[in-house]
């Protein structure tokens with residue numbers, strides 16, 4: 066029995082399956098060999114039913130005994146403290162990992178999410194396209210120079226960056242061979258495949274429960 070609990074939604078429609086951000090935390094636990102359980106809050110009441118645990122009514126959030134944390138990035142950093150498999154222990158390696166994890170959220174995802182959201186809403190050629198292109202081109206140069214973002218090894222920064230980049234609209238946008246190889250390399254890891262399959266199975270089981 067473990068106290069480490071990843072909280073997600075009890076059900077989501079087909080579209081986001083395989084991309085709900087609890088996958089980031091599942092994946093990290095799988096990489097680190099950390100035992101965890103998954104618990105849920107109701108999709109139908111998500112705007113109001115867990116504001117005490119996630120003030121924006123979103124998932125994921127994480128609980129571990131008395132510790133509670135929301136934001137997938139904060140959850141990943143919390144898990145990284147538990148296992149060197151996710152982050153090196155030397156100051157330079159830890160700092161580089163943290164820096165690239167924040168870059169994934171704050172320099173890449175902060176542009177890509179509004180961009181693909183506008184595309185999904187019908188604005189295929191929206192005003193964020195040039196910004197996304199610039200960021201992805203800059204990242205391509207970094208990834209052409211090395212296999213991993215930090216410390217010459219897989220870290221939780223690669224987990225998060227690959228998760229941000231594997232969104233279909235982002236992958237289909239332009240030709241960036243180093244980025245493509247990077248996403249393929251990181252998502253080829255058994256821990257990703259297990260986390261992904263487990264999330265899909267979780268929502269499929271919920272279909273049956275909803276009738």
Ligand SMILES: N[C@@H](CCC(=O)N[C@@H](CS)C(=O)NCC(=O)O)C(=O)O
Pocket residue numbers: 084085086087111112122123124125135136137138
């Ligand atoms: N910045 C947050 C974003 C969380 C987020 O967007 N969660 C989505 C699922 S992946 C969600 O809960 N959507 C439902 C909603 O916003 O009502 C994080 O990284 O944890």
